[in-house]
Amino acid sequence: MSIDLKQFHQTFFDESFEGLDIMEANLLDLEAGSTDKDIINTIFRAAHSIKGGSGTFGFSEVAAFTHLLETLLDEMRDNKRKVDQESIDCLLQSVDCVRSMLNATRDGGDIHDQVVTENENRLIAILGKNNSNSTVDPEQETVELTQVNTSISTGWDIRFKPLASMLRTGNDPLPMFSVLSELGELSVTVDSSGLPNFDDLHPENCYLSWSLRLIGDVAKEQIYEVFEWVEDECDLDIVPIESGSEKDGTKVPDALVSSAGEDCTKDGAGAQSIKKTDVGQVKKTATSEVTSIRVGIDKVDDIINLVGELVITQSMLGQIGSEIDDDRECDNRRTERLREGLAQLERNTRELQESVMRVRMLPISFIFSRFPRMVHDLAKKMGKDIKLVITGEQTELDKTIMEKIGDPLVHLVRNSIDHGIEKPDERIAAGKPGTGTVYLDASHQGGNIVVEIRDDGKGLDCDRILSKAIERGLVNEDESISEEKIYDLIFQPGFSTAEALSDVSGRGVGMDVVRRNIRDLGGNVEIKSEQGKGTRMLIRLPLTLAILDGQLVSVGEETYIVPLTSIIESLQIKIAQVNTIAGQAQVYLLREDYIPIIHLSDIFSIPKEKLSIDGGLMVVVEGEGQKAGLIVDDLLAQQQVVIKSLETNYKPVNGLSGATILGDGTVALILDIAGLIRCAKLMDTSLLRSQRIADHAGEAQQGSGQEIIIANMNKEIPDEHDTIH
């Protein structure tokens, strides 16, 4: 029977990569001098499975490499070798090697590159260093194999006398004889002289012995192989028919067993070269238990899109339903039933949408899992003692967000290790434990995912940041700024306080890029720090990029959508609370804070219905830790909206994060609160700056900064929204 082993390759790769992750995680937990059997066993088992599988499926190079790993681990497991840091490091690197070898095997790349060779030599060196008597040298096996006496006779006489206990290991003479009968012409004579009296007969014992004659071109080893398992449980004589004198060999050469193994490996090498041509077409036909299915992300996105359309249709129907005239007596009952149906449709649609969204969600452990190794390697490189504590790794997050948040997170964790955590002596001198800790946590908070990166390092140095910022002209010397604002400075482009750029965090990607990436995802990042105690960075991310809970507001004839998550409150304006600064910008006194007022009608060039804002509505929003008041004409419904990208359908516009289609079919623009506030801030600073410039240099013509900004914004926003409709 010929079975194509390729069909099992994908499963083998999947489980091997999983095994490597397990090895890595446990190796990171393994400390030098540890005797934790469980950990070592777990690592051993994973290596062992990879070796077994790669041998079976024909990846002999991977098998040979993992054999070295396994040998080292086996010695640790049997207490023949101490767990030292050198071995742990070498094993960790070996995990990387096996991973790259498997990737190369799967994708048809170069399996045995220099790194693998180096690592292999290192493993061999470690193995050779002390008592490695359990090491099986593959070459030795081959030698043994060639030494096997492959005598062939035209026939054999076999005397087989089992021990009484042989049946109790499940060995049954009958199938053995039937295998022999396939090798040649077999005649069997039973010797029942050993049978005791019936009273003495123990039913579980074997009392019989046999004489067999096998005629055919059969090698002696083939016969030994049949009796291989019972060599210790029987008397066995195999002699060629013609001599009748040879009495050797009740011993089965060990090499027989390895010969079976060798053969398979050779077959496997052939399979490997075929395999390289196309792994993509491998089909799993023998899957026994299906607990998950793999579906292309494009298919899921298609469904999400369709559900989005369904949501729009549903809200359109909902709106029509609410507009049906209640006064018409005759239709009352039908209207009621229609409304019930519509309410149910709304519920079902929402559930459907949530379910579909969940399909795209993955636990954040997909990203978190890369950190233990990274922290371990970096800490070692920098001579620091760092422990990483990960919590909330099961928190689920949209796949797209997950893919994009990986690099910013890596950067922030690197920063914590590089700039945050001090060297052990420095820490001890400061009265802290020598080992620093980096915490990584993820959790759901409202409609957001919050990822926290916290360290107990030295914290941010406000004075140094400030002096650097002044040096770079980011702030003025006489300007007084709050601590929060100082922290915010590190997110400015080109800002770096590291005296010497290390290759750890100085990779040309600044914190400004980190923040931009996070903002692009609709999230924000916030820093809290206490000097000498540590730094805490909070990243807030939306659960999904596809839908949004929105508050509909009207400005003139237009409807805009304010993301619910950014709304703090809505209030009626009391003109007494409004102050005008520098003759142009308005601020509102909200309890103790002054918040800037943003006139949406100004920003979007919509004719104002009334000039005074007294008694009007203001929506207080917050973006990136900044509050602002949006002046709107009316608050409409709250509803979930499907986000349509402006970038794909039109072009990116400052202050807007997207658009959506409302129930009545019209397009409404979704406000990007952070973007709007940035514009407003820009207006203020440019106003202040231009004032300053005017004061200092007399360039009074630039005084009206606000007008310039609004003009800029107007350029980006189409006057006729019809172009998007």
Next chain:
Amino acid sequence: MADILAVDDSASMRQMVAFTLKGAGYQVTEAKDGKEALGIAKSKKFSLVITDVNMPNMDGITLTKELRALPTYKFIPILTLTTESTAEKKQAGKAAGATGWIVKPFNPDQLLATVKKVLG
């Protein structure tokens, strides 16, 4: 045709063993570790158990001992799948009561030939 219980923590090995044996007409039940296998074996009698040695929860050696202690499995053949070809490791299985062993790596033909040795 005979019922075989195939035990391995590696899904790919399990699939390979099961697929090969099913192709030869055997009925195959799969278990992912010794503990699961023991539970299954207690509820149904198999004609042959093929088990990996290194597994989480319960290893193949313990499974073999536990099975041999059951009256129904006193004479049932049990084969261990082992990558260790040293005599010492093979004997560990035998000492626990295993009938024999199959050395990894093996190909489907070798597996079938070995099964034949115990089931005929």
